[in-house]
Every structure is written in C-alpha cells, then in structure tokens.
Amino acid sequence: MNRHGFWSDVKKYKxxxxxxxxxxxxFLVFAYLPMxxxxxxxxxxxxxxxxxxxxxxxxxxxxxxxxxxxxxxVTRNTALYNIAFIVVNNVLQxxxxxxxxxxxxxxxxxLAQTAIFLPYFISWVVVGAIAYNLFNYxxxxxxxLLKGLGMTPIDVYNTPxxxxxxxxxxxxxxxxxxxxIMYLAAITGIDTEMYEAAEIDGANIFQRIMKITVPNLMPxxxxxxxxxIGNIFRGDFGMFYNMVGNNGLLFSSTDVIDTFVFRSLTTSxxxxxxxxxxxxxxxxxxxxxxxxNYAVRKYDKDRALF
Amino acid sequence: xxxxxxxxxxxxxxxxxLSTLLSACGGGNNNANNTAAETxxxxxxxxxxxxxxxxxxxxxxxxxxxxIGGQPADYDKVFAELNTKLKAKINATVEVEFLDWSxxxxxxxxxxxxxxxxxxxxxxxxxxxxxxxxxxxxxxxxDDMLSKYMPLTWEAMPKVSxxxxxVDGKLFMVPNNNVEVTDKVILYREDLRKKxxxxxxxxxxxxxxxxxxxxxxxxxxxxxxxxxxxxxxxxELDQATLEQNNNWNLVDANLLPLAYDLDDTTxxxxxxxxxxxxxxxxxxxxxxxxxxxxxxxxxxxxxxxWQDIKAGKVSSYAQNLGTVAANLAEMRRDKPEIELxxxxxxxxxxxxxxxxxxxxxxxxxxSKNAERSLMLIDLLQNDKxxxxxxxxxxxxxxxxxxxxxxxxxxxxxxxxxxxxNWGWNSPLNRQDASYPVEADDMFNSWQSSIYHFPLETxxxxxxxxxxxxxxxxxxxxxxxxxxEYGLIPDVDxxxxxxxxxxxxxxxxxxxxxxxxxxxxxxxxxx
Numbered sequence: 001m002n003r004h005g006f007w008s009d010v011k012k013y014k015x016x017x018x019x020x021x022x023x024x025x026x027f028l029v030f031a032y033l034p035m036x037x038x039x040x041x042x043x044x045x046x047x048x049x050x051x052x053x054x055x056x057x058x059x060x061x062x063x064x065x066x067x068x069x070x071x072x073x074v075t076r077n078t079a080l081y082n083i084a085f086i087v088v089n090n091v092l093q094x095x096x097x098x099x100x101x102x103x104x105x106x107x108x109x110x111l112a113q114t115a116i117f118l119p120y121f122i123s124w125v126v127v128g129a130i131a132y133n134l135f136n137y138x139x140x141x142x143x144x145l146l147k148g149l150g151m152t153p154i155d156v157y158n159t160p161x162x163x164x165x166x167x168x169x170x171x172x173x174x175x176x177x178x179x180x181i182m183y184l185a186a187i188t189g190i191d192t193e194m195y196e197a198a199e200i201d202g203a204n205i206f207q208r209i210m211k212i213t214v215p216n217l218m219p220x221x222x223x224x225x226x227x228x229i230g231n232i233f234r235g236d237f238g239m240f241y242n243m244v245g246n247n248g249l250l251f252s253s254t255d256v257i258d259t260f261v262f263r264s265l266t267t268s269x270x271x272x273x274x275x276x277x278x279x280x281x282x283x284x285x286x287x288x289x290x291x292x293n294y295a296v297r298k299y300d301k302d303r304a305l306f
Numbered sequence: 307x308x309x310x311x312x313x314x315x316x317x318x319x320x321x322x323x324l325s326t327l328l329s330a331c332g333g334g335n336n337n338a339n340n341t342a343a344e345t346x347x348x349x350x351x352x353x354x355x356x357x358x359x360x361x362x363x364x365x366x367x368x369x370x371x372x373x374i375g376g377q378p379a380d381y382d383k384v385f386a387e388l389n390t391k392l393k394a395k396i397n398a399t400v401e402v403e404f405l406d407w408s409x410x411x412x413x414x415x416x417x418x419x420x421x422x423x424x425x426x427x428x429x430x431x432x433x434x435x436x437x438x439x440x441x442x443x444x445x446x447x448x449d450d451m452l453s454k455y456m457p458l459t460w461e462a463m464p465k466v467s468x469x470x471x472x473v474d475g476k477l478f479m480v481p482n483n484n485v486e487v488t489d490k491v492i493l494y495r496e497d498l499r500k501k502x503x504x505x506x507x508x509x510x511x512x513x514x515x516x517x518x519x520x521x522x523x524x525x526x527x528x529x530x531x532x533x534x535x536x537x538x539x540x541x542e543l544d545q546a547t548l549e550q551n552n553n554w555n556l557v558d559a560n561l562l563p564l565a566y567d568l569d570d571t572t573x574x575x576x577x578x579x580x581x582x583x584x585x586x587x588x589x590x591x592x593x594x595x596x597x598x599x600x601x602x603x604x605x606x607x608x609x610x611x612w613q614d615i616k617a618g619k620v621s622s623y624a625q626n627l628g629t630v631a632a633n634l635a636e637m638r639r640d641k642p643e644i645e646l647x648x649x650x651x652x653x654x655x656x657x658x659x660x661x662x663x664x665x666x667x668x669x670x671x672x673s674k675n676a677e678r679s680l681m682l683i684d685l686l687q688n689d690k691x692x693x694x695x696x697x698x699x700x701x702x703x704x705x706x707x708x709x710x711x712x713x714x715x716x717x718x719x720x721x722x723x724x725x726x727n728w729g730w731n732s733p734l735n736r737q738d739a740s741y742p743v744e745a746d747d748m749f750n751s752w753q754s755s756i757y758h759f760p761l762e763t764x765x766x767x768x769x770x771x772x773x774x775x776x777x778x779x780x781x782x783x784x785x786x787x788x789x790e791y792g793l794i795p796d797v798d799x800x801x802x803x804x805x806x807x808x809x810x811x812x813x814x815x816x817x818x819x820x821x822x823x824x825x826x827x828x829x830x831x832x
Contacts, residue, residue: 045419046442047421047441047443047671048442050421063773064773064776064777067773067777067812068776068811069810069811070780128608129608132608136601136606137601137603138528138602138603155602155603157602158602158603158788246605246783248605248783248784248787249605249793251784260780263779263780264777264779265776266411270772270776273772273773273776
C-alpha cells in the first residue's frame with residue numbers, strides 16, 4: 001500500500017480517533033459553536049430580534065468600557081495579578097511536587113498530599129467568609145491576636161496595599177494541591193534509571209533535583225504556563241468577587257476586568273456590552289498566546305504548543 | 307377542521323367570559339353597599355359555575371410560572387390542591403419555577419434572554435419590570451384582554467393602579483392591589499434606650515445620640531448594622547435621612563444619584579451628591595462612624611443584619627415598615643427578653659405610597675396561553691379560596707384563619723413562606739394576628755401624609771445613555787459608599803472626588819437626557 005488516503009488513515013487510527021471524539025465534541029459545543037455569539041458585541045440586543053435578528057450598532061457596546069477611564073487600570077490589574085499567580089503558583093507547585101516526591105514514608109506523603117489538596121475543594125464563597133473572619137477589624141482573628149500581643153490592630157479591609165499580597169497568597173494556597181499533583185505525575189514519569197545512575201555517580205539529593213528532576217519537568221512547565229497565559233486577561237471572578245466584594249476602597253488595587261464588568265452591568269443587563277467586554281478579553285488573550293508561543297518556538301521549536 | 311374547532315371554542319369562551327364580566331359588573335352595582343369581600347364571593351360563584359363550561363370544549367393547558375424566592379417545603383401539597391381547584395375552574399394546572407433570592411438577579415434576565423418556555427412571571431419595579439418591558443420580554447396587555455379574561459381583577463383594581471403600571475403608555479403587568487408605604491423606618495433596641503435613659507427617637511439627632519451612646523457603652527454590640535456592599539449604592543439610612551428628610555425622591559435609586567423635589571412642579575432634576583444637604587449629612591455620618599457606630603468593615607460585611615439583631619449583636623437598622631413589623635413580631639415570639647421598637651425619624655415629612663408596580667405578575671411575551679394565564683392571575687388575586695391557599699398555604703397546617711381577614715401561624719408555618727406570592731396581594735389579604743399594633747398605628751398615622759405627585763409613575767428610559775449609566779453605577783459603589791460610611795478621612799475632599807468622578811463618567815449627559823424625558827412626561831401628564 002503506497003497510497004495513504006484519508007480513509008485508510010481513519011481506519012488505521014480508528015481507536016485513537018474514537019478516543020479523541022468526546023474532546024472534539026466538547027470543544028465544538030462549548031467553545032466553537034458559542035463563538036457565533038461574538039456578533040452580539042456589535043449589536044443592540046433585543047429579545048424580539050434574538051442573537052441574529054437584533055440590529056447592529058457598530059462599536060457602541062465598546063464605548064462603555066473605554067469611556068469609563070478605568071479600562072487601563074483594570075486591564076493592567078488583571079494581567080499583573082495573573083502573571084503573579086502564574087509565577088508564584090507554578091514555582092510553589094513544582095517545589096511541593098519535588099518535596100512530595102522525595103518525601104520518605106508512604107503514609108506521610110499521602111497525608112501531606114491530602115492536606116495541601118484540601119483547599120482546592122473549598123468554594124470561593126467559603127474562602128471569602130474565612131478571610132472576613134480572619135481580617136475584619138473588630139473581631140477578626142488577626143486583630144484579636146495583635147491586640148492580645150499589645151500591638152495596634154490593622155485595618156485590612158480599608159487598606160488597598162495589603163490586597164495584592166493577600167490575593168496572591170490565597171490563590172497559591174488554593175491552587176497548590178491541584179498543581180503539585182500534576183507536576184508529581186510528571187516527575188513520576190521520569191525514567192528512574194537516571195536517578196539510579198546519578199546516585200551511583202555520587203550525586204547528592206540537590207544535584208539530582210537540579211540536574212534531573214527540574215530539566216525533565218520543563219516541557220510540562222512550558223505547556224502549563226502557555227495554557228495559563230492564554231487566560232491572562234481573564235480575572236478569576238469567583239476569587240476576586242468573593243474576597244473583595246463591592247468594597248469600593250479596595251478597587252484601586254483589586255479590580256479586574258471581570259469584576260468591573262460584572263459590577264457595571266448587573267443592574268443594566270446589557271448583553272451586548274458584556275459580550276463586548278468578553279470579546280476584548282478574548283482578543284487580548286489570543287494576542288498574548290500567539291506571541292508567547294512564538295517566543296517559545298524561537299527558543300526551542302519542540303516545546304511550542306503549535 | 308382543527309381550525310374551525312379552535313375558532314368555535316374561542317368564540318364560545320369569549321361569549322361566556324363576556325357574560326361573566328357582565329354579571330360581575332351587575333353584581334357589583336347591585337350590591338354597592340356590601341363589603342368588598344362579599345362582592346368577591348358572589349363573583350367567584352358566578353365564575354365557578356360559568357367558566358368551566360367555557361373551557362370544557364377547550365384543551366387542558368399547563369401553565370408555567372416564574373417566581374422569585376426559594377421553593378417552600380410544602381409547595382407540592384399547596385400547589386397540588388391549587389391545581390385541583392384550577393382544573394375545575396379554568397381547566398388548567400400550573401407549575402412554578404423558583405429563582406432563589408441569592409441569584410435571581412442573574413437568572414431572571416437570562417430566562418427572558420434565552421426565551422425559555424414559561425407563561426407567567428413575577429415582576430416588580432425592583433425586579434426588572436421596566437427593564438424587561440422596554441426590552442420586549444413581556445406581552446402587552448390591552449383593556450380588552452383584561453376585561454375579558456380577568457373580570458374580577460378588572461373590577462376590583464383601582465384604575466390608577468393600571469395607569470401606574472404603564473411603561474411608555476403601554477401596560478405589561480397585572481399589578482398587585484395593595485396600599486403600601488415605601489418609607490424606611492428604624493428598628494432599634496428599646497431596652498437599651500431605656501437603660502441609658504435616652505429621649506424618644508423622633509429625628510436624626512435623637513437617633514444619632516442613641517447610636518453613639520450604644521456604641522460607647524455597650525461593648526460587644528454594634529450600634530448600627532448594614533450590609534453595605536450588597537450592590538445597593540447608598541448608605542442604608544439614605545432613604546430616610548436624605549430623601550424623606552428633604553422631601554426628595556430619587557428617579558431610579560438602583561442606577562443614578564439624580565433626584566427631584568416632591569413639591570417642585572417643574573420637575574427639576576439635580577445631582578443629590580452636589581447639594582448642601584448631602585454635605586451636611588456626610589458630617590452626620592462621619593460623626594457616627596468616628597464614634598464607632600458601625601463596624602469599620604461595614605463595606606465587607608457578609609452577615610444578615612436582622613439575624614445579627616436577633617442574636618443581640620447589632621442594636622439597630624433601617625428597613626421598610628412591613629419588614630420591621632415582621633421582625634418585631636418574630637422577636638416577640640422567639641426572644642421576648644429583648645425589647646425592640648420602631649421609630650420614624652422623619653415623622654412630619656411627606657410619605658410616598660408604593661406605586662402599584664411594587665409587586666405584580668406579567669405574561670411572557672412568547673406565551674401561547676396568555677388567556678388562561680390572565681384567568682389564573684385573576685383567580686390568584688381575587689378568588690378568596692385560591693388567594694388564601696396561595697398566600698398562606700394549607701389551612702390548619704401552614705396557617706390558622708381567624709375570621710375573614712386575620713390569621714395566626716399554623717404548626718408548620720415555615721413550610722409555606724419566603725417567595726414572591728405578594729405578586730397577587732389584594733384586599734383579600736389576611737393580616738397576621740400577631741402583627742405589632744404600633745406598626746399598624748404608625749401606618750394609619752401616615753395615611754394622611756401620603757403624598758401623590760406628578761412624577762410618581764415616571765420611568766426613565768436609559769437607552770440613549772446606557773454607557774454612562776453603567777459607569778455612574780460603578781463610581782457610586784467605588785466613591786460614594788466608602789464616603790457615606792465615613793471611611794474617607796477628609797469628607798470635603800471625598801465629596802469633591804465623587805462629584806469629579808461622576809462628571810467624568812458622564813453624569814451631565816444623563817442629567818440632560820433625564821430632564822428632557824421628565825419635561826416631556828410632565829407636559830403629557832398635565
């Protein structure tokens with residue numbers, strides 16, 4: 001058989017293709033089909049007209065966002081927070097994964113793994129309530145402790161400058177378990193013969209980690225970071241909204257595109273304007289991921305996503 | 307064939323409905339001296355005997371109704387009974403979909419945007435009525451439809467209520483039939499006032515004095531409770547201290563800081579933040595905040611204020627009279643050792659009656675069963691038996707009727723409560739026998755000061771300025787809330803900042819647009 005026709009390929013890889021089908025259907029239904037909704041960003045949505053029948057209104061829907069004077073601030077906040085999350089979370093996750101991998105004692109390892117995984121399952125609403133009970137000025141745990149030690153209580157909820165740290169810490173705390181399991185899986189996949197060889201050659205544990213584990217993890221790191229970068233202009237709404245809420249004093253340092261749009265449009269229910277904001281985020285995200293992928297390609301062709 | 311049959315059914319129904327209407331009118335006229343309740347029983351009997359005849363030939367329909375609030379535990383029992391009655395009366399059954407309080411504001415518009423299949427929806431001026439009416443989510447209701455399909459309501463409802471419910475001259479809602487005053491009053495700890503020998507609370511000064519004393523002397527009790535960051539863009543006392551106290555009214559408190567004076571016949575619109583009265587109020591608030599009257603973290607408060615009051619952790623809050631009266635009754639029942647009282651801090655000012663759109667029911671624009679839906683709303687609002695059932699649940703279980711117009715809580719009162727069945731409030735409503743007498747007295751004393759004004763039913767159409775409106779709302783949350791709760795150290799600078807930011811957000815454009823609409827409204831409603 002010299003000719004590799006399309007159908008013979010299908011036949012040859014039928015098992016693999018079958019395994020791929022659910023994912024393809026998923027993305028088709030939840031990602032590609034809804035894309036048609038982008039046109040709503042350029043329309044004056046009305047119920048009678050629906051998605052396709054509503055009249056066009058050009059770039060009107062974008063005016064709200066860019067005339068607000070806050071577009072730059074919230075876009076910058078969103079990107080900076082996400083960069084901080086990506087860097088801090090990944091570093092900590094890799095660190096935790098290596099610790100778990102090197103930890104002695106199966107029992108201890110399982111316990112530690114469960115403990116750091118637990119926060120992942122706590123909803124942001126609950127985390128928000130916990131934070132409030134920790135930080136509130138009058139009866140919060142933190143201030144009760146400070147007062148007990150004879151120090152002046154701090155007013156966390158009225159001081160914007162604390163919040164970048166709080167949010168980064170909380171995000172790391174919550175994502176640590178999930179991410180470290182992914183990296184742990186990648187580490188477990190590294191050929192054990194390399195470790196054995198290194199040990200025979202007299203490499204100590206730090207040398208083994210730095211020369212074997214970390215370089216072998218790089219492909220996984222790059223893929224995960226690239227995927228995360230695509231969402232760099234999407235704020236984690238659940239997190240920001242539940243941690244900060246509508247506390248206007250903190251907006252200067254905590255407002256992200258998603259919370260800003262949510263706040264502005266919940267009372268007016270303008271679908272077109274929300275669609276416009278979403279489209280803006282998608283465009284920025286698309287641009288960043290293309291650029292990031294290009295940069296990775298330049299550096300090492302095999303490690304790029306596409 | 308089918309078409310012919312349908313036509314025949316329809317004309318038959320039409321004729322019978324018409325006769326129902328005529329007999330209803332006749333009944334009303336003949337018994338002009340009778341009480342409303344009696345008239346209602348009469349017309350109900352007529353309806354009961356005639357309507358089934360009309361619907362016998364028609365097919366049975368299932369109506370879907372959208373309500374706000376959690377599903378009551380006894381929903382199945384109550385609505386099973388309702389459906390038996392409805393089947394007999396109008397050959398229809400109804401099924402309710404509940405949108406929980408916690409997220410109705412997101413889900414409700416989506417139901418319309420996605421054009422889901424439902425026939426009836428609860429709506430109100432605070433629950434998307436104008437918004438959905440302007441967007442085309444509701445079916446327009448004509449006088450013909452109303453008089454044909456809901457004769458009881460058509461007769462019982464004051465004409466002015468229909469007028470108040472019109473948006474741009476068109477009606478989209480069957481409003482409830484109930485007089486309510488929207489003014490905010492204060493609920494406070496009477497025992498604490500007595501303990502510190504404080505004067506009666508009758509105005510801002512005496513209230514401020516009470517709050518400061520409690521804050522200073524009662525450790526562990528927060529003097530004033532608010533859920534400031536609940537999306538509401540005002541200090542929770544503003545309605546009393548800023549609007550009522552100055553006889554002002556905000557055009558749309560949900561969206562804009564623009565108001566008018568109740569007495570001003572020219573309807574001049576002004577920015578409420580840019581007034582000496584507001585500046586003065588800020589000083590009042592700042593003084594309270596500096597004295598620790600409310601928590602420094604009031605803007606992040608996540609607790610239910612009433613529950614905190616009940617637990618003895620908070621001493622006072624502001625709400626409308628109905629809510630506060632219910633609180634009072636609840637406290638007397640559950641914790642008689644804590645003594646609460648109600649105070650009106652603007653007693654000699656004009657009172658604003660809720661316009662009819664405070665609660666109501668609307669028909670979904672794409673409903674296929676508008677006729678039967680209207681008939682259902684008619685029965686819900688004005689059929690004594692069905693009204694009792696849907697408002698209070700099953701007699702003897704959820705409530706115990708006391709005479710014709712009162713009730714007491716039944717053994718399972720909690721099993722049927724908590725959703726927006728106020729949509730069909732009517733003169734048939736029963737009053738809770740434990741309703742505090744002072745709340746009743748206060749309401750009665752207000753009757754003489756209820757003030758009707760030309761702009762009462764004005765509705766702002768923000769289509770031309772929605773970008774600005776969205777941004778203004780944001781500025782209010784970000785700059786006005788912290789300022790009003792005294793969290794900004796320099797009040798004057800805070801106010802200047804707020805006004806500056808509002809200008810940047812385009813308040814002047816909105817004000818001009820609003821003024822144009824108000825002027826046009828006043829010319830047509832002279």
